[in-house]
Amino acid sequence: MSERSNGTSSAGVQREQLLRDVARGLAMPQKELDPKYFYDERGSALFELITELPEYYLTRAERKLLESEIPGFIGQLQPRSLVELGAGSASKTRVILDAMVHAGSAAQYVPLDVSSEFLEESARGLRESYPGLEVITAIGDFSQKLTLPDIEGPTLFAFLGSTIGNFEDDAAVTILANIASQMRPDDRFLLGADLRKDVATIEAAYNDEAGVTAEFNLNVLRVLNRELGADFDLAAFRHRAIYDRDRHRIEMHLDSIDDQVVSIPQIGEIPLSQGESIRTELSSKYDRAAIGSLFRRAGLCLDDWITGADGLFALAVGGASRGPDSRP
Ligand code: AVJ
Numbered sequence: 001m002s003e004r005s006n007g008t009s010s011a012g013v014q015r016e017q018l019l020r021d022v023a024r025g026l027a028m029p030q031k032e033l034d035p036k037y038f039y040d041e042r043g044s045a046l047f048e049l050i051t052e053l054p055e056y057y058l059t060r061a062e063r064k065l066l067e068s069e070i071p072g073f074i075g076q077l078q079p080r081s082l083v084e085l086g087a088g089s090a091s092k093t094r095v096i097l098d099a100m101v102h103a104g105s106a107a108q109y110v111p112l113d114v115s116s117e118f119l120e121e122s123a124r125g126l127r128e129s130y131p132g133l134e135v136i137t138a139i140g141d142f143s144q145k146l147t148l149p150d151i152e153g154p155t156l157f158a159f160l161g162s163t164i165g166n167f168e169d170d171a172a173v174t175i176l177a178n179i180a181s182q183m184r185p186d187d188r189f190l191l192g193a194d195l196r197k198d199v200a201t202i203e204a205a206y207n208d209e210a211g212v213t214a215e216f217n218l219n220v221l222r223v224l225n226r227e228l229g230a231d232f233d234l235a236a237f238r239h240r241a242i243y244d245r246d247r248h249r250i251e252m253h254l255d256s257i258d259d260q261v262v263s264i265p266q267i268g269e270i271p272l273s274q275g276e277s278i279r280t281e282l283s284s285k286y287d288r289a290a291i292g293s294l295f296r297r298a299g300l301c302l303d304d305w306i307t308g309a310d311g312l313f314a315l316a317v318g319g320a321s322r323g324p325d326s327r328p
Contacts, residue, residue: 017141022267026264058162062192079153110138155183157188166281180320190315206250211239214239249282
């Protein structure tokens with residue numbers, strides 16, 4: 001048996017959630033949209049292109065770290081299962097799974113993500129490449145309490161790509177605490193986090209010459225047009241990404257070029273004035289102290305902190321410091 005699925009949310013539930021999130025976000029003084037809605041098929045493909053842009057250093061820096069660190073780490077830990085949050089396209093996953101196969105410990109892989117299409121597609125590829133591995137897809141929102149299938153330990157929980165950076169600190173702590181609550185004493189948590197560095201390097205990564213990031217940003221409006229029947233005119237908005245030095249984070253916005261009114265059935269008419277923005281993403285940058293503090297608040301201890309010589313990106317390794325509260 002190698003095909004199991006742990007999906008819970010139907011399309012209808014997902015649409016209701018979208019409607020609620022959009023209504024709430026666009027009613028705020030600083031209008032905002034949840035970055036998880038970037039990732040329909042087109043958005044996911046655009047993100048894949050972003051990861052190959054010369055300016056977007058994150059993915060390459062993280063992969064390089066994983067390639068050098070994972071074999072030794074997996075050899076030590078000998079994890080039977082890998083639970084991956086926000087599994088996306090699974091290309092980095094293979095670095096971990098290869099090491100698990102090499103260590104002879106690989107039994108189960110549980111990718112958890114919001115979009116079922118991409119998840120199933122990459123699960124199929126992984127089942128083919130790793131015939132001895134049981135791949136159990138889990139559709140879910142990791143801001144909510146995790147419900148995991150029964151899996152063999154020790155388990156490696158991985159949350160890569162600096163997706164953690166999309167969340168305000170309090171929300172990040174909630175996610176990390178959700179993970180911690182699922183961890184047994186032998187389990188380990190691996191987090192990929194983008195590092196603070198010179199502002200020009202960071203800003204360039206979100207303002208690429210080719211304009212792919214701008215397309216990716218605007219794509220969220222396409223998603224709302226399709227899913228909610230909204231009438232956003234993409235040409236009436238401009239991509240903007242700026243680094244907030246005090247809060248150590250990139251903010252992506254869509255600026256309204258003129259005064260305009262957008263209409264979304266079931267939500268209503270939404271006026272935007274010239275220059276007013278919709279904030280579409282936060283991407284926080286960290287250092288060891290910042291991650292250490294998030295871990296502590298979440299009931300995780302920071303056991304290891306690995307950065308490459310280039311200082312671009314970090315891997316944090318942790319364990320649950322309080323012990324599991326919902327697993328045997
Ligand atoms: C996938 C959230 C890590 O914040 O760098 C890339 C998404 N946004 N370019 C990031 C993203 C704009 C990315 N994360």
